[in-house]
Amino acid sequence: MERTADKVVSLREAVARSVHDGDTVSLEGFTHLIPTAAGHEIIRQGRRGLTVVRMTADIVVDQMLAAGCVTRLVSSFVGNSSAGSLGELRRRIERADPEPLAFEEYSHYGMVCRYLAGAQRLPFHPLRSYGGSDLPSVNPGIRKVTSPYPGPDGREPEQIYVVPPVNPDVTIVHAQRADRRGNTQIWGLTGVQTEAVYAADRAIVVVEELVADEVIRSDPNRTLIPAHAVDAVVVCPRGAHPSFAQGYYDRDNAFYRSWSAISADRVRLREWLEEWVYGTADHAEYVAKLGEEFWAGLSVGEALSEPVDYGRRR
Amino acid sequence: MERTADKVVSLREAVARSVHDGDTVSLEGFTHLIPTAAGHEIIRQGRRGLTVVRMTADIVVDQMLAAGCVTRLVSSFVGNSSAGSLGELRRRIERADPEPLAFEEYSHYGMVCRYLAGAQRLPFHPLRSYGGSDLPSVNPGIRKVTSPYPGPDGREPEQIYVVPPVNPDVTIVHAQRADRRGNTQIWGLTGVQTEAVYAADRAIVVVEELVADEVIRSDPNRTLIPAHAVDAVVVCPRGAHPSFAQGYYDRDNAFYRSWSAISADRVRLREWLEEWVYGTADHAEYVAKLGEEFWAGLSVGEALSEPVDYGRRR
């Protein structure tokens, strides 16, 4: 947490140092900037007994489940985007096959409020959801509080549901760029990354590129994660594949569509992991294996933001 | 609230239409981008019986008090920055001179949480402040809630203070730039403007400059106030003086320092209002009256942000 320290490490070292068996690990990124490479490195290092916290449990979670890393999942959406099912997740939940998966089910804003409460050290966060839902009956974490103020129009005080804080042992997010201290800039969909990082004991930021201090400091409002909240900076281009990094590469929709069939068949899923995760030493090998032609297909043209003027005292 | 409507109006029209006698009016901007021109227009139009909500009640609030616009103040800091006192505010509170001022005192984060609760339609917002403070004894708005979860280490459930929502009839903020629909971009200190706008029934955005849609749309992450939350857009260059607009003009520290002496003397304060507010037809006259040489002294050099690439599908 030293601000001036150079926090740049390899993904292997960051995971080895910060992700331990039995940890609660938050992986965030709402469709955009999903930290897939970090998930794969956790698989390679054979972590066990993890509680994974992720709003949209999608392909990377299904892969971590299939690799046997995860015993508990906290999530608000367990599906392969709009492209289909997560085969391993469904086997685990529907048939405890090959083993049960403890599942804490929330809604999206319930998860957001859990991160907000965690980041802000609040004992709970209120939200106008869950009234009449069956979710509180299967999730004892969702409770009610009575407001200490009179209700609208002098009616009796309102009741409101609340959720508890989540404080992951480690949060891992992917971002476009950071400096060596960990000042991290994200644009496009920014999701809940800032809150997930602040809620965590330790935070790893995986970035498309490391940039000079001057680049970050030319636009301090773009720094969504300040250095004081970051423990490790990992440079890992294309580390969000098959999701996308705004301005860097597009989403691999074909892979999303293919995942339902791959994951429906445990043998195919195992073969996929062998080939693409266990069979690659690191994410650079995974990227190289996909090939230049493949990446050309996901490349994007340029659309630069108009600069703003921060001004300089004369 | 029509998204495609052209919402650009004069400051005179915006205030005439949206600020009524007896309204609760939020003016936000934390030292930066203080909506002074809007405060002056409220004075010119002779509004009465306002409740003013502002975290840092400073010079513009002292001026509105002296003009007889305000009967109630909700604030967390009533001082002239670090430069001295607010003479009229002190006379009103210390001696009910010339009339009493109802005052609701909070801390900064208490005010932030009131705006958050207001923006999010929550009946209350919890915060880890006020334990043992005398503030709850003089402000019945500050109350306690007991958490429905066990305390840390199995101790009994925590108690926590909460504040009620604030929902101003109208919020006025100053910003660097907007498009005609009201998509508003702010950089530098961003304070609590987004939450204050979302908490309000009506919102007026006063900007240094109106820009083309393409400028806003080149950097959607910079839009801190989306059009759907804005009712009126007012173009009013230098409308934040004596505060500053990052990248446009610097703070007039000399005026801040002079305010203690001006406001300490009710006759001088009255003369100041006569000359600079009642004696100017609008803010353009106020700006012209200060003179070009004056503005040259507050001008700033250029410090442009490095652009980011949002990418474009080929």
Add this chain to the structure above:
Amino acid sequence: MSGQELTRAGGAGAPVTSSELLSVVASRELAGRRTVFAGIGLPTLAAELSRLTVAPAIEVVYESGVCGAHPSHLPETIADAVLITGAEAVVSMPTLFGSVLQGGHIDVGFLGAAQIDRWGNLNTSVIGDWDRPAVRLPGSGGAVEVMANAREVFVVMRRHTPRSFAGVLDFCTTPGPERALADGIRPLGVGVTRVVTELGVLAREGVGDELRLVAVHPGVTAEQVRAATGWDLETAGAVATTAPPTAAELLLLRDEVDPGRVYLR
């Protein structure tokens, strides 16, 4: 019923598909609305078509945080990069769910579901028991929040069967206002007001009302819809027949909104 059985629009062009009919019917219901919270697929098509027809000022807000998108290509997901580039605003999740949605800025929210009951309560969690379900579905996403906070909710269901229009939900993920009130919670909106299906349109005016059949699509009878519904579906007075898509609506939908037929499959 397949799209091919539907009448041709104004006698012109290719036959109207079920997707096209649903999109057109839903788009008409958006007349006069300002803000729509919509997922990708038929809701987006309906919103985009309404902008070109009955609701020129409509703004689509996406669950991903995009407000005022101007996409260069038809988006494939609610987070498609083409929604972000050139958008008017992109906000964080806390702002999107807290200030925009819970703050009461959404007029109409679009939702889908595996099951819906007569009050418009929705199940997107499980078929079977929650603890050991026959089918684990994706869950709420933001549906719980959309129902609780949008002024009204439109549901689009491609399939209309007694299992999906259920007498009793296997699980209530996303409750309407009646269930919320019984739980002591006051919701902002009135819950589901329109359900557009492959067979017709169900409607419900406000809190305490059941969904009733208000219109059948051309070639469908009220009795067919009642037979496909898992509860004793009532009709609202005379059941209308959906006006077929006009030639203008179809032209806009096919040539402007989804020329690549990404969703009009």
Add this chain to the structure above:
Amino acid sequence: MSGQELTRAGGAGAPVTSSELLSVVASRELAGRRTVFAGIGLPTLAAELSRLTVAPAIEVVYESGVCGAHPSHLPETIADAVLITGAEAVVSMPTLFGSVLQGGHIDVGFLGAAQIDRWGNLNTSVIGDWDRPAVRLPGSGGAVEVMANAREVFVVMRRHTPRSFAGVLDFCTTPGPERALADGIRPLGVGVTRVVTELGVLAREGVGDELRLVAVHPGVTAEQVRAATGWDLETAGAVATTAPPTAAELLLLRDEVDPGRVYLR
């Protein structure tokens, strides 16, 4: 006591002023700290000097939302434009107070006050009754939050009088942990641990401890400090004498930190 009465630093240069002494003493207390929440004035000078001496990695977080400032000129307020241009991050008020401060990321918060009592409780609201005060002071600002959430708090008070070091506060704006605990609230930090004044240094180790005199500045006696304190001030064993600013400290403070003598008045 004026600065002119103080000893010269290492026998070199102009006499040490009270402002310089306070800044140097406070800077030494920051050894090893990482994050400081500081207002403009002596706290900023202390933090900047500590960066050049005992705490090279220190980050100053400003109440305005600036983290990692690299100002081109000495800032005149916590919101000075020169703090923003070239900073590493600028965050909103909800993030600053919610995630950074309440989230527990601040090691040391600097506060001032009109009155302080033996437990380090602070008054910045009123002299006299709150309802009709003799003097209306600015109020909390973020002081309530700094005390509740920073791991420890340093107070810098230029004037040391029985009225400002009060037996009983006129009003407790900003309570230390003892008062919070009595109110049933568990604070994160231990409250005030150091008070640097024109006369010396008071210290308090943790919850339940009173402020005690630990050091007097050169030329000041413990009895003088006790006489200037509105409660029966105890001493912590042997009272040390503050080591005068070294020539190196003074040089850095005068030539690097505040060459324009904006705050070193």
